[in-house]
Amino acid sequence: MTISPLLPRSLAATAALVPLGMSLPAMADLDTVRFGVPPWPGVTVKSEVAAELLEAMGYQTRQSGLAVSVILNGVAQGDLEAYLGGWYPVEEDMVEPLVEQGKVVKAAANIDGAMSGLVVPDYVYDAGVHTVADLAAHRDQFDGEILGIEAGTGINNAVNAAIDGDLAGLGDWSLRESSTAAMLAQAGQKIENHEWVTFIGWEPHWMNISYDLRYLEDSDGAGVAGIESTVWTVLPADLEQRDPDVYRFFSQFVVDIEDQNQWVYAHSYQEKDADAVASQWIATHLDTVGRWLEGVEAKNGEPAIDTVRARFD
Template sequence: MIRHHLRSPLLSTALLASGLVAAPAQADIDEVRFGVPPWPGVTVKSEVAAQLLEAMGYETRQNNLAVSVILNGVAQNDLEVYLGGWYPVQTDMVEPLVADGKVEKVAANIQGATSGLVVPRYVYEAGVETVADLDEHRDRFDGQIQGIEAGTGINTAIQNAIDQDLAGLGDWSLRGSSTAAMLAQAGQKMRDQEWVTFVGWEPHWMNVSYDLVYLKDADGAGVADIESTVWTVVPASLKDEDPDLHRFMSQYVVDTQDQNDWVHAYSYEDVPADEVATDWIASHTETVAAWLEGVKAKDGRPAIEAVRAHFE
């Protein structure tokens, strides 16, 4: 099957370039179009789903777009699947579309995700267990919190805690940068056994490569111990258009450790996403079988039979 990849930051450009235009509902879908933001976890997760669908007889297209563009595309039936609906960060973006009957949240594909401030285990064992403990050792941290890209929910929460002097953070500073730059800086400090606190989240390869501890929140600061759920978002009409695709998407729930491993291989070891997906599928057919229970391939066979024939 032909897999297409599209990269564009704007909806109009993306839809014109890819030929994605709204079409009348049909009884069956031949091409499954994914919306994929520039996040390693969603990239590999989408690739795994795409390879399974191709083995079932579908064509797939992975469209690399900004989250707002993706959600608009799903709402307009220009995209079939978005696997990165991170709650609570995207709640205000997704829920109005759900309320309007334009999209459906079919599955929590990652449950028990965590985000917030982290420290290396050697810092935790030295007594920094909560956000309030940070200020007792301010000099060791140079009064700095290493953050990620501006405009993200966790950065906003950290800056709010600083502005309101919550948990003693009023005289601290947030050093925002790209995720890659933040992790490079934090990684260097950890190699030198220096003290550092930075934004962490799971699933991510950092949890495989580094021995980290997520701090407990304190004083209602809202910058640590944040539990999250990642939703699969599809057009509200998908169940009627393709019940088998809808059923697969509703059963596609990924173990957090599996996604940690995927992201570690893809982002840290630089293994191409298609290789990560192919190798994992071939060695985890029992998990795949649970995802495909009751799902039929395009030729009418049980989907798991089509997948096993393709990957074995």
Template sequence: MLTITGLRSLTAGALCAGLSAIPVAQAASSDQPTLDEVRFGVPPWPGITVKSEVASQILEALGYQTKQNQLAVSVILNALANDDLDVYLAGWYPQEKHMLAPLLAEGSVKELVNNIPEVLTGIAVTDAAWQGGVRSIADLDDHAERFDHRIYGIEAGSGINDAVLKVIEAGRFGLDDWQLQASSSAAMLAQVGQKVERDEWTAFIGWQPHWMNIVYDMHYLEDVDDSGAAELKGHVATVVRADLAERDPDVARLFSQLVVDSEIQSNWVYALSYEQQDVEDIATNWIGSHQDIVATWLEGVEATDGTPGIEAVRAQFE
């Protein structure tokens, strides 16, 4: 479990205890509405863990308290709709579209920005297979023996696993005699790592951003006929409580401008999950060495004492 010190805290037990542990943020008495505390919903995924920590440290430099609540996605979205949380930085499309669409339609939450404009999920192959001519999902069955008629998947019930299973069950692209080997993401990545080291042909579920894109020599297969099992492109949205801009315009402005690319988040995931660095250290070091990016996030944003936001952050991270 992650332990966040100082003004931050992360609540992992709220999944069992419900949302009673999440206090309602109080507006500070000032001419401009201000939240005393900014409450994050954080699923137990490495990319969003680091991203939320980066945002938390910036907010604290601006004079806010923050709290990171580790919860399941469905619980996070319900909490945002009920104003029990303020922000969720991991609205992954298209996988979470069915959960977000009703809340957006009724106006109980809002999306501010695509904080990662482009993400990718789908079937990937090792470099050995790519160099052997496997470039699309339609090429797999031509080399079925080399792949042992197998695609290594992640957790059963995940959106991309289900998409691959539909292709197999429908017998598309000659894959009717193939199998999807579901397992935990960690187990799948360990298996793929061994295959890469042995320079073997392997097909597996990949996604970016993730450290696998840095460590493994891998390639994503092109899709054919919109199968939905390869080259599934999307984005990650910032989702907030519906009245955030009214409660605190500066916080809303920061979140509407906080955008990173897939490479940045892949490096965050690599540092946390692969190198096992401390999440606070990752965030602190990144903010200190990327002031140019942080400045774009803080354009027009003031600290709680009225000073320009970027000045407050620079003073904190000198």
């Protein structure tokens, strides 16, 4: 999918056409806010929630499904206005150089305290498996196997490195790599049968609603559990100048992890359309929306929360 580039407005060229002594008009607000959306259900619904609020404020929106590298390039070049999935530390090496070059800004940590790493069902945790090192003491009950996601992902690589380095007693374990859907299907079957299983988990995700899971603590610096993460809103560096109200909204758009868990559960697990999930949530959480829109004006100059309430209340 390609993105139509936004033609830059040259203030220098405009100034040449203005008679001496006249001041330049302020740059016009945005008409369309363009989102880059990777194929992740959490970012899909989160982007839809933001888009529906912006549309209620009088903007048009466009969401393009793209790879993360393409999205970040689009934001840096001004071809996109927003990326709501800047997952740190995984994407830190991709985003920080653009921040240092002054091409993008991290406007807000829209999800704080996200978690990833090895998980076990609560009945396994209650049996004494609290850390990665505890896995080795119960190797036979796990068949010496960790269920993983797609090959080449950061967390899979970390697990393989721990196995290769015999960290936390994992040297004789194996990682079964597969798709995320296949991993969760197999883990779900084992949980239903009350079998022992450990697999890669993360939050926000619907797995945290469907299953009673416990995140293990790391051991021996294995780097495969208790990985705290932050998800950043990445915007073009000049967006605050181009449209202060859009920028302010994004800078205040901070989502509770439990809300995003519910979004992902409804969209990915219950297979509801993202727009239906977003609009229903907005209509029942206008107090939260009000905090996001504090001090923000709609395109018609009214308080943004008033235009949102007119549509959703």
